[in-house]
Amino acid sequence: MKKPPYWTTEQLTDCATAARAAFRDERLSEPLERWKKTFDEYRAQFHRLFDEFDIASPENLSPEDVAGIFQEQLGDALRYLAGPPISADDLKVLADASLGPSVLANNPDQAQRLLDTILIAIDPRRFPWVAQERAPTEEEKSAAILASAALITAQRVSTDRRNEGKDQQENAVKDYLVSLGFEEVPVRHIHTLTDAPDIGQFCSEAMVGSRKADVPVRLYDGRLMPIECKVSNSSTNSVKRINNDAAVKAGIWHREFGTNQVIPTAVLTGVFKVHNLEQAQHGGLTLFWAHDLVELGKFIESTKPKGK
The missing domain is CATH 3.40.1350 (Trna Endonuclease; Chain: A, domain 1)
Structure with missing residues (x-):
């Protein structure tokens, strides 16, 4: 042989x-457009957390708010309040809770555990006002949104790049075999x-x-x-x-x-x-x-x- x-x-x-x-x-x-598009999407998500859910005062969130955040598909942004960010798999284990919106809506105890877990790990550099028990200035709020959007964008683009690279390579090998x-x-x-x-x-x-x-x-x-x-x-x-x-x-x-x-x-x-x-x-x-x-x-x- x-x-x-x-x-x-x-x-x-x-x-x-x-x-x-x-x-x-x-x-x-690699085009810059991917980074810009992803960054803008996540910046909009963090704006929604601040404007619609008052994430500037996360200690005031209710279990219903947490369920609503995941229902609105803002759970990834919520996880990135932590420093370092908590992965979805880790958050489920640490909080002993589901990340499913319907489960959280019907189980406020699980929603509260998710919130408590994130509050323990909240990033003091991006969100200094939380530990100081005060409202953020407009400059602090803007800086936190930009920093958080950049952080999650870097991770997401890197992950997508790896997955796409592997998929492209597998497809190239299979196409070559067919040839x-x-x-x-x-x-x-x-x-x-x-x-x-x-x-x-x-x-x-x-x-x-x-x-x-x-x-x-x-x-x-x-x-x-x-x-x-x-x-x-x-x-x-x-x-x-x-x-x-x-x-x-x-x-x-x-x-x-x-x-x-x-x-x-x-x-x-x-x-x-x-x-x-x-x-x-x-x-x-x-x-x-x-x-x-x-x-x-x-x-x-x-x-x-x-x-x-």
């Missing part, structure tokens, strides 16, 4: 440099090779053994290639994306399916440290790059039986 490529340090360095350049060009060309003649089939849980897509087929994100793979592919020689799409925005982040995630999955898939039956693979976009790439490759992870999917195609074609 054809072995997957094992890149030299020089080859990995060249590819990592090209990927970093592509990432830099894409990031610098090679592969067929996308319905998702299934792949316990054994008999559960996998047939030869020349692939599916979207699915459980492969005990771990999820972004794009499981069945090669022409019958082996399974679970592809992980990894986007990294820094060399530090590459440790998490490659060594602590994809490479760990590679070891698990080799143990569960056997080294001759599965080729754990990662397609990479962004910034990666060559040392981390070498470690992952040494651990059994095959590497390709989103900016050079032709190399992935070459290997896939090489798995065809001779004469076909």
Whole structure:
């Protein structure tokens, strides 16, 4: 059977440099309109909290007010009164409460616990008047709205960018597979090779053994290639994306399916440290790059039986 490529340090360095350049060009060309639109949306939300719910005096809010805030889809803005902001998942655990508007409307105790949790953590830098038990000046109110809108916008744009980057990469890989003649089939849980897509087929994100793979592919020689799409925005982040995630999955898939039956693979976009790439490759992870999917195609074609 054809072995997957094992890149030299020089080859990995060249590819990592090209990927970093592509990432830099894409990031610098990102339109400012996204930031401006998101910022304006959240600034309007914080204005509503102040104008409609008198959030300047959060200690005066009632459980009904809290339910109304979530009903008006202002819950994200409310969470960002805290310093640092409290995530939705953390808030549910810390307050032992639901964030569902209908649940809060019918359970004032839960609404009060949400409010109490946020009040404990309210940011004293953005909202200094709360601890001082006084009304804010117009300048303080304006500054708090601008700072809070900027804070939540930075987080939201960053999260959306990561999610979109991964989605775009997965779609690019799937489109490329289709261009090679592969067929996308319905998702299934792949316990054994008999559960996998047939030869020349692939599916979207699915459980492969005990771990999820972004794009499981069945090669022409019958082996399974679970592809992980990894986007990294820094060399530090590459440790998490490659060594602590994809490479760990590679070891698990080799143990569960056997080294001759599965080729754990990662397609990479962004910034990666060559040392981390070498470690992952040494651990059994095959590497390709989103900016050079032709190399992935070459290997896939090489798995065809001779004469076909």
